[in-house]
Amino acid sequence: MSDWEKRLTGPSKETNQERVGRVLTTLSITVIGLLVATILIFLASKGLSLFIKYGVNIWDFVSGTDWSPKKGSYGALPMIVTSFGVTMLAGIVALPLALMVALAVTEILPPAFRKVTQPVIELLVGIPSVVYGFVGLTVIIPILRQWFGGTGFGMLAATVVLFLMIVPTMVSMTIDTLLAVPESYRMASKGLGATRWQTIYRTILPSAAGGVLTAMIFGMARAFGEALAVQMVIGNASIMPTSLMSSAATLTSVLTTGIGNTVMGTAANDALWSLALVLLVMSLIFNLAMRLVNRNKEG
Amino acid sequence: MEDNIALELKDVSVAYGAEPTVRNVSMKFKKNQISALIGASGSGKSTLLRSINRMNDGLATVTGQILFHDVDINRPKVNVYKVRQEIGMVFQQPTPFPMSIYENVIYGLRLTGEKDRRVLDQRVEESLKHAALWDEVKDRLKASALSLSGGQQQRLCIARTLATKPEIILMDEPTSALDPISTTQIEATMMELKKDYTIIIVTHNMQQASRASDWTAFMHQGNLIEFNQTTEIFMNPHEQATNDYLNGKFG
Numbered sequence: 001m002s003d004w005e006k007r008l009t010g011p012s013k014e015t016n017q018e019r020v021g022r023v024l025t026t027l028s029i030t031v032i033g034l035l036v037a038t039i040l041i042f043l044a045s046k047g048l049s050l051f052i053k054y055g056v057n058i059w060d061f062v063s064g065t066d067w068s069p070k071k072g073s074y075g076a077l078p079m080i081v082t083s084f085g086v087t088m089l090a091g092i093v094a095l096p097l098a099l100m101v102a103l104a105v106t107e108i109l110p111p112a113f114r115k116v117t118q119p120v121i122e123l124l125v126g127i128p129s130v131v132y133g134f135v136g137l138t139v140i141i142p143i144l145r146q147w148f149g150g151t152g153f154g155m156l157a158a159t160v161v162l163f164l165m166i167v168p169t170m171v172s173m174t175i176d177t178l179l180a181v182p183e184s185y186r187m188a189s190k191g192l193g194a195t196r197w198q199t200i201y202r203t204i205l206p207s208a209a210g211g212v213l214t215a216m217i218f219g220m221a222r223a224f225g226e227a228l229a230v231q232m233v234i235g236n237a238s239i240m241p242t243s244l245m246s247s248a249a250t251l252t253s254v255l256t257t258g259i260g261n262t263v264m265g266t267a268a269n270d271a272l273w274s275l276a277l278v279l280l281v282m283s284l285i286f287n288l289a290m291r292l293v294n295r296n297k298e299g
Numbered sequence: 300m301e302d303n304i305a306l307e308l309k310d311v312s313v314a315y316g317a318e319p320t321v322r323n324v325s326m327k328f329k330k331n332q333i334s335a336l337i338g339a340s341g342s343g344k345s346t347l348l349r350s351i352n353r354m355n356d357g358l359a360t361v362t363g364q365i366l367f368h369d370v371d372i373n374r375p376k377v378n379v380y381k382v383r384q385e386i387g388m389v390f391q392q393p394t395p396f397p398m399s400i401y402e403n404v405i406y407g408l409r410l411t412g413e414k415d416r417r418v419l420d421q422r423v424e425e426s427l428k429h430a431a432l433w434d435e436v437k438d439r440l441k442a443s444a445l446s447l448s449g450g451q452q453q454r455l456c457i458a459r460t461l462a463t464k465p466e467i468i469l470m471d472e473p474t475s476a477l478d479p480i481s482t483t484q485i486e487a488t489m490m491e492l493k494k495d496y497t498i499i500i501v502t503h504n505m506q507q508a509s510r511a512s513d514w515t516a517f518m519h520q521g522n523l524i525e526f527n528q529t530t531e532i533f534m535n536p537h538e539q540a541t542n543d544y545l546n547g548k549f550g
Contacts, residue, residue, distance in 0.1 A: 188394035
């Protein structure tokens, strides 16, 4: 082998680096893939055993309204309805507020203001959910009790807590989306005689619509999966809610309260796994919705 | 104001901070003529241009008078949105909105609340013809403006500015991001447009000023050094600084 042959084709620091890098990244992605697969398989086998082993009808499970696992009655509809109810309400109320705050920060207030607000908002995103639950317990519930009577625990309290929890996330994401709108759109619109409001609703919002929707779905996905804060304020009665002030239970709150009180391998325990499976499926749907929205934006 | 004057600047100064970027500029722009502002980077020519239709509002302090139809438009009371429809602007980079070609052209009309389809259709055709883009896009008006080439996008931006029927068009280095062929097309378009509009153009490109403009103003370090007929400026500059700049001694 000639010197040049060795120099140009032999192993070197560069090729070794490339090889090591590829091995490390492949290994990491394999670990993540296995993790996801394990969760899916485990949750599916546990979640489906209620229907397979104990012969509970799936339709009865998703449409039944009586949840008394100890008596062999597994109607999960109240929890499904409550989970969706509080998530939708929190999301719908949070969207306009988050949008307004984000517009104020990016389009209206001076840039110096953004330098202060953005870190504050990001700080709020990082607050543990138990703190939000605690605030709900000590501040919101007494207020609701005073205004509407009753115990104060219930869907409305959960909605308010979730709303407080997801607004910072949604504001933060919406700000990023609005900042990504090219400055040239604003300039051109202004140059054509548009007022700031006209520029916002004719140019900025349409080009940011996908991102704003993603922010909303992201916030709602967070609300849907939140267990602790909700459990602290919702009253935990696995019944079909009749009003915003009635105690109820979400999929997650039933899981956290129930998982310690049932014995592994019993039907009552497997029923909880079935609820977890419903949660997982819903999260996947949220995820998919987010991807669809973003694909439309690109197309 | 004399009949053949479209716009007059009186003692206009512009400051971003304490130090003015443009100092006491007074000049008159003739109707249906192309006037070019030339000068080195930082000479204040773009700053001055942007002050004319109040694009510097909130960014810089503009003092002095800007007379348009005998009205000083550099006053707080003036409706800046109306001003910008009368004095349109074309930017350095093509800035089409992410909408259809059609929607881009009528953007300014939509702002005024124009809804009549016939008016809109007619204005789209008229504006695109004026900007020499009609033949290339008439069959795909519903296509995204972003699908056009850079030169086409810039002509679309010109059409969009024309659609609000301005009297004056300000162009801020409109060809500096374009290839030579597109540049030639834009210059030809400008020649056509001056029949109906007054054009003020900022350019880095001295050949462009000498080819396309009737009047040339040379700015240096925020001051207006010389403003005269283009042939006069290029053949027989009266000031030493103008001569030095044209001969590439600085820039």
